[in-house]
Amino acid sequence: MDGQNITKVVLLSCGSFNPITNMHLRMFELARDYLEDTGQYRVVKGILSPVGDAYKKKGLIEAHHRMEMARLSTDNSDWITVDAWESLQPDWVETSKVVRHHYDEMLEAEQNTDDVDTVKYAKKRRIEENYEGSSRHKRRDSPQLMLLCGADVLESFGVPNLWKQEDVAEIVGHYGLVCISRSASDPDKFIHQSDMLWKYRKNIHVVREWVTNEISATHVRRSLRRGRSVRYLLPEGVVDYIHVHGLYSTESEQKNADVVLAPLQKYTGGSSS
Numbered sequence: 104m105d106g107q108n109i110t111k112v113v114l115l116s117c118g119s120f121n122p123i124t125n126m127h128l129r130m131f132e133l134a135r136d137y138l139e140d141t142g143q144y145r146v147v148k149g150i151l152s153p154v155g156d157a158y159k160k161k162g163l164i165e166a167h168h169r170m171e172m173a174r175l176s177t178d179n180s181d182w183i184t185v186d187a188w189e190s191l192q193p194d195w196v197e198t199s200k201v202v203r204h205h206y207d208e209m210l211e212a213e214q215n216t217d218d219v220d221t222v223k224y225a226k227k228r229r230i231e232e233n234y235e236g237s238s239r240h241k242r243r244d245s246p247q248l249m250l251l252c253g254a255d256v257l258e259s260f261g262v263p264n265l266w267k268q269e270d271v272a273e274i275v276g277h278y279g280l281v282c283i284s285r286s287a288s289d290p291d292k293f294i295h296q297s298d299m300l301w302k303y304r305k306n307i308h309v310v311r312e313w314v315t316n317e318i319s320a321t322h323v324r325r326s327l328r329r330g331r332s333v334r335y336l337l338p339e340g341v342v343d344y345i346h347v348h349g350l351y352s353t354e355s356e357q358k359n360a361d362v363v364l365a366p367l368q369k370y371t372g373g374s375s376s
C-alpha cells in the first residue's frame with residue numbers, strides 16, 4: 104500500500120497496573136501486530152497511564168509505586184512509555200478526559216514547530232467536531248489516538264452506572280478502541296448486543312490472543328500474599344521492586360475495602376459504602 108495512506112497510531116492503555124504484568128506489555132505488541140497487519144496503520148507510540156489513587160479500587164497501592172514498576176518495565180522499550188499525568192491528579196479522572204488530554208498533547212507535539220494559534224485552533228476544532236460522522240482526525244498526517252484495553256474493560260461499558268454512555272460514545276466514536284480478547288469474554292458478541300458499540304464497530308479493533316492466559320494483577324497479588332513466586336509473570340525488575348519495598352500484603356489488599364469505587368461515587372454522592 105502507498106505509504107501516504109498509512110495512518111500513524113498512538114496506543115493509550117489506562118488501568119490500575121497494580122502491579123504491571125507481562126500481559127499488560129504483551130497487549131501493546133498484540134495490538135501493534137494486528138493494526139500493522141491491516142496495512143492501514145503504523146503504530147508509532149504506546150502510552151501506559153496508571154490510574155491515580157483517588158480511583159479507590161480495593162487493594163490499589165500508592166500510585167508512585169505503580170508508576171515506578173511501570174517505568175522499570177518499559178525502560179528497555181523503544182516505543183512504549185509511561186505517563187504520570189493521570190496518576191498525579193488529586194481526583195479520579197474519567198478515561199474520556201485522559202484520552203482527550205493525550206490527544207491534545209499529541210497534537211501539540213506534532214505541531215510544536217507551528218505557532219501557538221495553530222495548536223489552539225486544533226484544540227477548538229476537536230471540541231467542535233461532531234464525532235458522529237467521519238470527521239475525526241482531519242489532519243491527514245496527524246496520528247490517531249486509540250484506547251487499548253482488555254475485553255473485561257469493553258464489557259464493563261455495560262455495567263450500570265459505571266461509565267457515562269456519552270463518554271463511551273466519545274471514546275469509540277471519536278478516537279477508536281483496540282480490545283484484546285480475554286478468556287471467558289466474547290467481545291464480538293458484546294459489540295453485537297450493544298447498539299452504540301455496533302454503530303461505531305468500524306472503530307473497534309478486536310484482537311484475538313491465541314495464547315490464552317489467565318495472568319491478572321489480582322492473581323499476582325494473591326500469590327504474593329501467600330508467599331508464592333510470581334517470577335516470569337511480571338517483568339524481572341518488578342519482582343525485585345516488590346520484594347525490596349515489601350508491597351502486596353493482606354493489609355494492602357484491604358485498602359479501600361469500605362470505599363465506593365470513584366466512578367460509582369457520582370451515584371452514591373460519597374465515598375463510604
Ligand SMILES: Nc1ncnc2c1ncn2[C@@H]1O[C@H](COP(=O)(O)OP(=O)(O)OP(=O)(O)O)[C@@H](O)[C@H]1O
Nearest residue numbers: 118119120121126252253256283285318319320321
Ligand atoms: N490477561 C489479560 N488479557 C487481556 N487484557 C488484559 C489482561 N490483563 C489485563 N488486561 C487489560 O489491561 C488493562 C489494565 O488492566 P488492570 O491494570 O486492571 O489489570 P488486571 O489484571 O485486569 O487487574 P485486576 O486483576 O487488578 O483487575 C485493562 O484494559 C485490562 O483489560
Ligand SMILES: O=C(O)c1ccc[n+]([C@@H]2O[C@H](COP(=O)([O-])O)[C@@H](O)[C@H]2O)c1
Nearest residue numbers: 117118119154197198199265266267366
Ligand atoms: O471513565 C469512566 O467512566 C471509567 C469507569 C470505570 C473505569 N474506568 C477506567 O478503566 C480502567 C479500569 O481499570 P481496572 O484496574 O479497574 O480494570 C481505569 O483506568 C479506570 O479509570 C473509567
